[in-house]
Amino acid sequence: MDVILFLVFAIIAVVCGINVVVQRHPITSALSLIGVMGSLAVLYLLLGAEFIAMAQVIVYAGAIMVLFVFVIMLLNAGAEETRGKSLVAQLLGLPLLILFLAFASYFVQRFVPSSTIVHFGAFKSGTAQNIGIALFTRYLLPFEVTSVLILIAILGAIVLARKELDR
Amino acid sequence: MNFFLLSVIKAAVVAFVLLTTLAYLQWVERKVIAHIQVRLGPSRVGPHGLLQPLADVIKLITKEDLIPPYANKFVYLLAPFLAVTMSLISISVIPFGAEIQVFGQPTWMQLTDLNVGLLLILAVSSMGVYGVALAGWASNNKYSLLGGLRSSAQMISYELPLSLAVASPLLLSNTLSLRQLVQTQAGSILHWNILRLPAPQIVSFIVFMIAGFAETNRVPFDLPEAENELVAGFHTEYSSMKFAAFFMAEYSNMVTVACVTVILFLGGWYPLFAVAWGSNYVPALLFGLAGAVCLFFGLNPVRKRDRITMPVFGVIFLGIAAAFLLAPVQAIFIPLFWFLAKVGLILFTFIWVRGTLPRFRYDQLMHFAWKVLFPVALVNLLVTGLLVAWFS
Numbered sequence: 001m002d003v004i005l006f007l008v009f010a011i012i013a014v015v016c017g018i019n020v021v022v023q024r025h026p027i028t029s030a031l032s033l034i035g036v037m038g039s040l041a042v043l044y045l046l047l048g049a050e051f052i053a054m055a056q057v058i059v060y061a062g063a064i065m066v067l068f069v070f071v072i073m074l075l076n077a078g079a080e081e082t083r084g085k086s087l088v089a090q091l092l093g094l095p096l097l098i099l100f101l102a103f104a105s106y107f108v109q110r111f112v113p114s115s116t117i118v119h120f121g122a123f124k125s126g127t128a129q130n131i132g133i134a135l136f137t138r139y140l141l142p143f144e145v146t147s148v149l150i151l152i153a154i155l156g157a158i159v160l161a162r163k164e165l166d167r
Numbered sequence: 168m169n170f171f172l173l174s175v176i177k178a179a180v181v182a183f184v185l186l187t188t189l190a191y192l193q194w195v196e197r198k199v200i201a202h203i204q205v206r207l208g209p210s211r212v213g214p215h216g217l218l219q220p221l222a223d224v225i226k227l228i229t230k231e232d233l234i235p236p237y238a239n240k241f242v243y244l245l246a247p248f249l250a251v252t253m254s255l256i257s258i259s260v261i262p263f264g265a266e267i268q269v270f271g272q273p274t275w276m277q278l279t280d281l282n283v284g285l286l287l288i289l290a291v292s293s294m295g296v297y298g299v300a301l302a303g304w305a306s307n308n309k310y311s312l313l314g315g316l317r318s319s320a321q322m323i324s325y326e327l328p329l330s331l332a333v334a335s336p337l338l339l340s341n342t343l344s345l346r347q348l349v350q351t352q353a354g355s356i357l358h359w360n361i362l363r364l365p366a367p368q369i370v371s372f373i374v375f376m377i378a379g380f381a382e383t384n385r386v387p388f389d390l391p392e393a394e395n396e397l398v399a400g401f402h403t404e405y406s407s408m409k410f411a412a413f414f415m416a417e418y419s420n421m422v423t424v425a426c427v428t429v430i431l432f433l434g435g436w437y438p439l440f441a442v443a444w445g446s447n448y449v450p451a452l453l454f455g456l457a458g459a460v461c462l463f464f465g466l467n468p469v470r471k472r473d474r475i476t477m478p479v480f481g482v483i484f485l486g487i488a489a490a491f492l493l494a495p496v497q498a499i500f501i502p503l504f505w506f507l508a509k510v511g512l513i514l515f516t517f518i519w520v521r522g523t524l525p526r527f528r529y530d531q532l533m534h535f536a537w538k539v540l541f542p543v544a545l546v547n548l549l550v551t552g553l554l555v556a557w558f559s
Contacts (some may be wrong), residue, residue, distance in 0.1 A: 049281070050282065050283045069300055070320065073304045128282075
């Protein structure tokens, strides 16, 4: 059952991911991205990380992508127009892609230990409580640094927006 | 196998009751608004217009189903589907009552209890924005687009105070499972999160209710469908069953917000005061009172047809009152009664506010969310955190 669900949602995620790039219309691309995030959330659930799964949907699919869709709608961006494909891309595209995949798989095999096999349902400590304890004890410094980083980003966005207003 | 069968039966019962409630909620709303405005409301189809929802359903099904030309067809069809699905999912984690025995099998009056139940509701409701936003965009109509834009901006803004208001009662109850949330509030009204020591959540309750109004696009925050500015807003181009889907989504969201309010702040299925003080007799008393009022108006009819309908309702209410005095009925239905009574009260407030308040202006709406609700919710969360840390 778990394996079937994993396969179904992994395939959906990959297909939606390809669709993000293939689609010409920004809204359809954004919708595909939401599909990717939704199926990722299901994969997290299968692995036993229920809190991460819900956070994935709330934060990425529910907040960030709504802003994406909002901006696309506000600017009323139409379908992308295609120009003639460049010769370099046509000639080198496929070989480079294969080369990249080869490198990627080599490094994954080389540096990720292959001895641990993931079992569905074996991981039990994905609850909100466990994650909270981990965040506030073991990973306190990275957590606080990230929050300061996000705060700086927000301040930066406000400063940039103010400049635009004052003009 | 027994468990599987029981789950199927429970799901069927909940789905049937929910859909009927949604249809009749609209009847209740029209009646209440009508009486607030000194009108009669629906009164032609059936006694007191009680068959009006049925007539509406037939009307909506048989209406012509239009798809505007130049609409983005896929997204146009996806939007109402998304809106209604996302709004109906949340009911699956709501606990309606305590544990009961069905044919000797113990079971909870809840479809499923997730230990991230509350987060699931937040996640699903945040996905519901897409229904409205995409409907507005895909219709290829400027009024629809404006409605969709307004709704997505509004929902993103009000989700912040809503989530912050949810966080403070969680500090008191210390769990995300909706069933356990209710169980930590066991007892009389003094143990409910709204009045519970060390940090009563009255402010948080008010913020949650206001943000809930905005999240469900209800008056006074119904700018996405402001009819005197935007025709009908995001669903201008929708007709027939697709229009009905948006309607259902709105009412279903109302029910969800009411249920979550009751679970978070008002002690779920627990009675107002202790059983020792006779809270088990409250339902019988209330239904008996309703029956007596109906009988009185049946004997002194205002209109001619009341002479028949009112006594019938009176007898039905008195029958329910008598049933509530029986021990087996009490065991199952008294928690359910308290839960539904509280949810009904919140839903009535929704309708009451619609009959009372005018609509916000758009800039007022945004100012209110960011400059009033958000700081208030944040300070409340801080104070709650300090109090809980101090006293535990």
